[in-house]
Amino acid sequence: MTRRPLASTTVREALDSALIALSASGVETPRLDAEVLLAHALGVDRGMLIAYPDRDLTGEQARWFIDASRRRRMREPVAYITGFKGFRRLDLQVDRRVLIPRPETEHLVEAALSLPVGARVADVGTGSGAVALALKDERPDLIVFGTDVSADALDVARSNAARLGLDVSFVHGNLTAGLEVDAVVSNPPYVEQHAALAPEITQYEPALALYGDIDGLSVIRMLVKDVRAPFLALEHGQGQADAIGELARAAGFVSMERVRDLAGIERVLVAQRAR
Ligand SMILES: C[S@@+](CC[C@H](N)C(=O)[O-])C[C@H]1O[C@@H](n2cnc3c(N)ncnc32)[C@H](O)[C@@H]1O
Known part of the structure; x- marks a missing residue:
């Protein structure tokens, strides 16, 4: 059996744990927000998360996502965490x-x-x-x-x-x-x-x-x-x-x-x- 390092986390595991935490904090759209944040961490479209649920996060991606989930649990808007918001045809930087x-x-x-x-x-x-x-x-x-x-x-x-x-x-x-x-x-x-x-x-x-x-x-x-x-x-x-x-x-x-x-x-x- 191949063993994964203890610290490694897959897309599915990361999403599941964020979903539980964000729901418990009263976030209105916990799955969507978790997906947007994780997609941002990985630099991919949300669709890729569904297509590759067993993909491992790198240590850096996992750390960014854990911190992003913590900020979202404190009810910080997703756009301030990613630093971007789409408007018409533009991607605007926001803070x-x-x-x-x-x-x-x-x-x-x-x-x-x-x-x-x-x-x-x-x-x-x-x-x-x-x-x-x-x-x-x-x-x-x-x-x-x-x-x-x-x-x-x-x-x-x-x-x-x-x-x-x-x-x-x-x-x-x-x-x-x-x-x-x-x-x-x-x-x-x-x-x-x-x-x-x-x-x-x-x-x-x-x-x-x-x-x-x-x-x-x-x-x-x-x-x-x-x-x-x-x-x-x-x-x-x-x-x-x-x-x-x-x-x-x-x-x-x-x-x-x-x-x-x-x-x-x-x-x-x-x-x-x-x-
Ligand atoms: C509702 S935000 C709109 C921001 C942006 N136009 C948008 O739609 O996303 C209102 C903006 O008006 C600015 N503002 C408030 N009072 C103002 C005033 N008396 N004159 C000019 N700008 C003002 C605020 O600083 C803020 O950036």
Whole structure:
């Protein structure tokens, strides 16, 4: 009989033990998370884990996976542990300085894809640069800016732009930072101050990226007044579309379109001024 060294662990064993530990810690998707982390440790697709369950982990892979599972048990988001998050066609580097880009924010990018050729666009509250970079990637003719009040977030955005070779200018400043543009897109902080959120969010993501005061609308109120551009696409929370529509109307926007996310929730308001 061939004996494996005592310390060696197979893919199946590693996944099984992580699954038990993550489930016990209340992680919502323990199998998926364990697979994503182990695939990252091995540098393979998740499908390879299923195809080769008896493959041995190297010592280094096993140590990384044990530490990654420990971090996940503490409810750290998978994207902060791997350091990457997919968004549209891009793989973005993320860490605790920025919000992890969400799938629903892809609708914000879609809302701006029909802008006229060569339009100047500002992504307000750019965070990791997700929206600005995806727009430049899919519409290279656009002149794209990203603003943020967080200098730390802008460091992440600039590093993503450099790594992906995308020509976006990032500006440190409040709201539109005085940029003269044809369109503003934004996924601003819009969570109500006392909202019940998962520990993955409250303990790890930057509060500056999340909260918009008591009703979630404080940054949006300022932003809608600040925008001079004729086109504004704004991501918002569930149930906020009516209030934001009123704010936009008061600021001179006339045409409003509401975009729902894949769960059927109103998620993006596209407002335009008469030209
Ligand atoms: C919800 S996060 C969105 C990040 C990124 N755009 C995304 O969709 O993944 C909001 C971002 O807005 C920034 N922010 C908060 N208040 C701001 C303000 N007054 N002006 C500009 N940016 C602001 C935060 O630092 C954070 O990066």
